[in-house]
Amino acid sequence: MEAAKAAVDAGADFIGFVFAESKRRISPEQAKKMAAHIPSHVKKVGVFVNEDQSTIRKIVAQVGLDYIQLHGNESPQFAESLQYPIIKAFSCKNFTQINNYSCDYYLIDGPKAGSGETFDWTDLEILDLPKDKLILAGGLTVHNVKNAILTVHPAAVDVSSGVETNHEKDPEKIKSFVRNATLAYQQLKERKE
């Protein structure tokens, strides 16, 4: 809750809850309690990996999720049939199928989800996607987020490991990360004006 509060206070646009196999996994009951304290302008994202539709639907209703992040091998048909706002995640190692998906955001992650590993952002130059639908993830930190935004121009950035200390979310790192990201977006805006 302290981490979620830090993210809200710093100006984050999204907060994610991991419902997949992970050291960060939380129960729908825990997520529901936290969600009650998150203002509606901060969108709540549920992270799922190859989960079945009925479980996803149950958790969406229970927690009041705004977006579903599909972080596994879910097919384009699976993503569309859910009929929720979808963020589809792709590994930087394989995003060849990306144009077969129709979703709200396309997230490009590092080689291993939630591991803090980054990748060569120039690999994204071949992507044929509107930048306002692109979310960049994978090994982002307080130190590299500004460069990431100024290089890739994504609609948003997503972070997990990079705002942790000793495997726990660190409110100070969250604040610094959001501050640096916000400054980079301001700089991008000024460049365009």
Ligand SMILES: O=C(O)c1ccccc1N[C@@H]1O[C@H](COP(=O)(O)O)[C@@H](O)[C@H]1O
């Ligand atoms: O964070 C997790 O444990 C996780 C588990 C399963 C699927 C996705 C997960 N996290 C996502 O990983 C990326 C980036 O993580 P990092 O900053 O490199 O640690 C991000 O999209 C998270 O939502």
